[in-house]
Amino acid sequence: MTSATDTTPPMATPRVAAGALFADEQGRILMLRPTYKDYWDIPGGYVEPGESPLTACIREVKEELAIEPPIGRLLVVDWAPAPDEGDKLLFVFDGGTLTEADLTVIKMQADEVAEFTFVALHDLDDFTVSRLSRRLRTAGEAKQQATAIFAEHGLPTVGPGV
Numbered sequence: 001m002t003s004a005t006d007t008t009p010p011m012a013t014p015r016v017a018a019g020a021l022f023a024d025e026q027g028r029i030l031m032l033r034p035t036y037k038d039y040w041d042i043p044g045g046y047v048e049p050g051e052s053p054l055t056a057c058i059r060e061v062k063e064e065l066a067i068e069p070p071i072g073r074l075l076v077v078d079w080a081p082a083p084d085e086g087d088k089l090l091f092v093f094d095g096g097t098l099t100e101a102d103l104t105v106i107k108m109q110a111d112e113v114a115e116f117t118f119v120a121l122h123d124l125d126d127f128t129v130s131r132l133s134r135r136l137r138t139a140g141e142a143k144q145q146a147t148a149i150f151a152e153h154g155l156p157t158v159g160p161g162v
Contacts, residue, residue, distance in 0.1 A: 014087035016053060018057040019043060022144065030095070031118070031119050045064075067098060067106055074094075077149075114146070138155065
């Protein structure tokens with residue numbers, strides 16, 4: 001006797017993460033130096049079971065920086081499987097502009113974030129891994145064009161028939 005699960009085709013079960021693209025008044029991107037990674041990243045993290053990517057983004061920003069700015073629209077969804085981590089879907093939301101006053105209230109979560117800085121889009125390769133710098137440049141493009149972009153490995157793509 002066969003059960004329904006025997007006939008179900010295999011399905012992707014990607015890891016899902018979400019982050020916020022914050023800029024300063026000069027248009028540079030907020031980058032964090034996590035204590036547990038060897039490269040800089042944006043505020044964000046993995047989505048928990050039952051949590052939406054937007055809710056995860058808001059939660060992670062609050063946990064990492066102790067701020068609750070309004071998180072805006074979706075900029076990028078990136079399909080970025082990694083050999084050591086499997087399938088991944090990564091969401092980047094618009095965090096808006098952080099003013100000097102906003103920066104004074106940031107309290108980094110010491111066990112996760114060592115420091116933060118602002119980096120120009122063209123300097124991202126000096127701060128982070130190439131897959132993330134591609135994704136952030138794509139997010140910058142989406143923000144400038146007031147659109148959302150689907151990407152694969154950080155690069156904008158258009159599917160067949162679109």
